[in-house]
Structures are given as structure tokens and as C-alpha cells.
Amino acid sequence: MSTNSMSRRRFLQSTGAAALWLPTAVKGHTSNEMQALFVDGVMQEDVSKWELDTPALCVDLDVLEANIAKMQSTTARNGIASRPHAKTHKTPIIAQMQLDSGSVGICSAKVSEAEAMFQHGIEQILMTTTNVTPTKIRRAMNLRESCEGFIQATDSPDNARLLSAAAESMGIVADIVVDIDPGGHRTGITPGQPALQLAQLIDSLPGLRLRGLLCYDGGSQHVKGFEQRKNQTLERLVAASGTYDLFQQSGLSTEIFSGGGTGTYNIDHETRGLTDIQVGSYVFMDAQYIDIGGESDNEAYDDFGPSLTILATVLNAQYEGRATTDAGAKSCTINRPWPVVKGETGMSYTSGSDEFGSLRYEDNASRSYEVGDKLELIVSHCDPVVNLYNQMYAIRDDRVEAIWPIAARGMSA
Numbered sequence: 375m376s377t378n379s380m381s382r383r384r385f386l387q388s389t390g391a392a393a394l395w396l397p398t399a400v401k402g403h404t405s406n407e408m409q410a411l412f413v414d415g416v417m418q419e420d421v422s423k424w425e426l427d428t429p430a431l432c433v434d435l436d437v438l439e440a441n442i443a444k445m446q447s448t449t450a451r452n453g454i455a456s457r458p459h460a461k462t463h464k465t466p467i468i469a470q471m472q473l474d475s476g477s478v479g480i481c482s483a484k485v486s487e488a489e490a491m492f493q494h495g496i497e498q499i500l501m502t503t504t505n506v507t508p509t510k511i512r513r514a515m516n517l518r519e520s521c522e523g524f525i526q527a528t529d530s531p532d533n534a535r536l537l538s539a540a541a542e543s544m545g546i547v548a549d550i551v552v553d554i555d556p557g558g559h560r561t562g563i564t565p566g567q568p569a570l571q572l573a574q575l576i577d578s579l580p581g582l583r584l585r586g587l588l589c590y591d592g593g594s595q596h597v598k599g600f601e602q603r604k605n606q607t608l609e610r611l612v613a614a615s616g617t618y619d620l621f622q623q624s625g626l627s628t629e630i631f632s633g634g635g636t637g638t639y640n641i642d643h644e645t646r647g648l649t650d651i652q653v654g655s656y657v658f659m660d661a662q663y664i665d666i667g668g669e670s671d672n673e674a675y676d677d678f679g680p681s682l683t684i685l686a687t688v689l690n691a692q693y694e695g696r697a698t699t700d701a702g703a704k705s706c707t708i709n710r711p712w713p714v715v716k717g718e719t720g721m722s723y724t725s726g727s728d729e730f731g732s733l734r735y736e737d738n739a740s741r742s743y744e745v746g747d748k749l750e751l752i753v754s755h756c757d758p759v760v761n762l763y764n765q766m767y768a769i770r771d772d773r774v775e776a777i778w779p780i781a782a783r784g785m786s787a
């Protein structure tokens with residue numbers, strides 16, 4: 375085994391043994407039973423996470439809090455801010471924790487997600503996706519009317535005119551950033567003169583107020599190897615920095631220059647002008663991110679800990695070399711790499727079938743599971759997994775401390 379894969383294994387093992395505290399009579403509390411025990415924000419009984427009915431989505435509070443604190447201290451040291459993306463957690467309680475730690479606001483991917491956040495008390499929201507239909511433009515401007523901290527991204531002159539007309543008809547002036555394409559051509563306008571002309575148009579339209587620009591380089595976030603990732607993203611953001619310069623030279627607002635994500639959180643401050651990073655996955659982490667490697671460990675990206683897990687129960691253990699669980703595609707998605715069994719070595723997990731997960735033992739598996747046993751999975755890709763659940767259990771020292779509604783779950787429009 376290579377040193378690298380040994381270090382990845384060590385990291386995954388160190389993320390916690392499978393069971394720290396297991397009561398003798400495992401109850402399997404259903405979601406309704408758990409809700410009944412959670413009164414006025416306080417659990418009325420000690421419930422171990424191992425007593426939860428499964429599949430259940432859990433977040434480890436110590437790890438989550440450490441991730442948020444680390445992001446805050448790193449951005450502060452690097453002289454930038456964080457504006458975490460709520461598309462990852464869709465959970466207002468987590469958004470509030472991020473704001474309380476010093477984040478300047480949150481981002482949203484969908485207007486319905488932004489509405490849900492605002493309804494739950496989050497008031498600084500940057501919508502990073504352009505709204506193009508009359509319905510969505512109206513919804514975004516309606517939200518802006520009641521939420522002064524709402525900022526909308528746009529990437530075309532036609533869209534800017536529509537936004538301005540909608541804002542004007544409602545008697546408001548909407549805050550806008552220009553979305554710049556980092557080269558992937560997914561969203562955004564071409565940097566340089568096209569972006570400058572759009573910014574000048576926004577600045578001249580009566581219903582809009584220019585606040586700056588954003589450039590999210592999604593194509594660099596999962597590049598394996600720190601140096602490769604760093605070189606790629608810094609190179610791809612040169613054009614956005616040049617556009618920032620053009621805005622400044624033209625007397626346009628550059629109050630916001632937002633970009634970056636979890637994979638480049640400790641690189642993005644080197645991009646001239648960048649004010650804040652739109653980090654999402656760092657709160658939870660997942661197998662996709664662990665695989666990219668970090669600055670200090672090229673094999674396992676361990677800057678942040680995996681706080682989000684799915685609890686699963688073994689349904690069948692009667693066949694050699696394998697076991698079947700109750701957490702398949704509908705609980706874990708079919709993203710790759712597959713989920714990782716937390717605290718175990720010598721086994722792999724696949725969640726390709728709708729209702730069932732499949733556990734396979736290698737020759738050196740440290741243990742095998744019996745029917746009714748529970749196991750914990752580090753998720754494959756956190757964002758889509760969260761969107762499968764109505765609530766997550768907030769766990770400390772293996773006990774359920776709270777139940778958090780995923781208020782923007784399913785808010786994909």
C-alpha cells in the first residue's frame with residue numbers, strides 16, 4: 375500500500391470509531407417519536423444516535439463547529455471574508471451559525487432557497503444564479519422588496535434590463551453583481567469589455583444598483599493535488615481580476631468580488647481584489663472532497679472534518695463477503711466516489727440500488743456486521759444528500775442534541 379493511501383486510510387479511521395456509546399436495548403426511534411421528544415429546542419430524553427430509526431441524516435456538532443471556526447480563522451488571517459453557500463446545507467440554523475462566526479452573508483442557488491432562508495431570519499443573501507423567467511424575476515424582486523440584504527447576480531444586458539424594469543415597477547432599487555465566466559462557459563459573461571459594458575449598463579439603469587462582481591470557478595474546486603488546483607484556479611481568475619481593475623478604473627463599484635469554494639479556500643485570497651469566498655461543502659465535507667488531497671496531505675483533504683453522516687441498518691448478512699443495508703440511492707444518491715463506512719477499514723460500500731446499500735468485505739476487514747447492526751456512512755457528495763432529508767439530527771458525543779429542519783429541502787426552483 376502506498377504512503378498516500380495509508381494516510382487516507384488513517385484519516386478516515388481517525389474520523390471516529392463506529393460506536394462509542396451503544397445502549398443495550400436499541401430502540402429505533404422514528405422521526406415522529408424524536409420530534410415528540412424535542413420540546414422547545416431541548417431533547418427531553420437522552421437518545422443515542424445508534425437508537426435512531428434509519429436511514430437517518432446526522433451532523434456531528436463538534437466537527438461542524440470546528441469546520442466553521444477553521445474557515446473563519448483562515449479567511450480572517452488571509453484578509454478576506456466568507457459568504458457561505460446555503461445550497462449545501464439548506465438549513466437556516468447552520469446559516470445563522472456561519473453568520474454568527476463572522477460570515478458577511480450567505481449565498482443561495484435558487485430563488486425558493488433564498489425565500490426559505492429569509493423566512494427563517496437570514497437577511498444577507500447573495501443569489502449566485504441568474505433568474506431569467508418573468509416569474510422568477512418577479513419573485514426575486516419581491517424578495518428584494520422585503521429583504522434589503524438581497525443581492526442578485528446577472529450575466530447579460532437583456533437580463534439586467536428585465537431586472538431593472540421589474541424593480542422599477544415595484545418602486546425599489548435592486549442590488550446587483552455581475553457574474554463573470556471563469557472559462558467553463560456554464561454561467562456568467564465573458565470577462566473584460568463585455569463584463570465592463572454590462573456593469574456600465576447596470577450602473578445606468580434606474581431600477582438597479584451595481585455592487586460588484588462574482589466569479590465562481592467550479593471547474594477548479596475538485597482538481598486533485600494542491601499545487602495543480604492552486605495553479606489552475608489562480609490562472610483562471612486572472613481575467614476576473616482584470617475585470618475588477620476595469621470596474622475600478624471606470625469608477626464602478628467593486629465592493630463585492632465574490633468567488634471560490636471549499637477546494638480553493640486557502641488559495642482564493644491570492645486573486646487580486648477578491649473580497650469573499652462562497653464556500654459550501656466545508657461545513658459537512660464528503661468523499662468527493664476528501665479525495666482531492668490538501669496542502670499538507672496530498673492524498674486526503676483533511677483541512678475540514680466529515681461532519682455529515684448517514685446511519686444505516688444491516689438487513690441481510692447471510693452471504694459470504696457481504697451485507698445489505700437499508701441505505702441505497704434514495705438515501706445516499708448514486709454520486710461517486712461511493713460513501714465511506716466511517717471508522718472502518720477493509721470494506722467498501724455501494725448505494726447504486728434504490729432501497730439497498732451493499733457492503734463488501736475485503737480479506738482484511740476489521741469486523742463484519744450482523745442483521746440489525748448499524749453503521750455510519752460518510753456521504754459521497756453532501757449537497758444532493760441533504761436535499762433527500764427533511765431534517766438532520768444534531769449529535770454531540772453520540773447523543774442527539776437537537777433536530778434541525780432542512781427548511782430549504784426540495785427548494786430547487
Ligand SMILES: Cc1ncc(COP(=O)(O)O)c(C=O)c1O
Pocket residue numbers: 459462481502590592595634635636637652653654655656
Ligand atoms: C456558485 C457557487 N458558489 C459556491 C459553491 C460552493 O462550492 P463548494 O461546495 O465547493 O465550497 C458552489 C457549488 O457548487 C456554487 O455553485
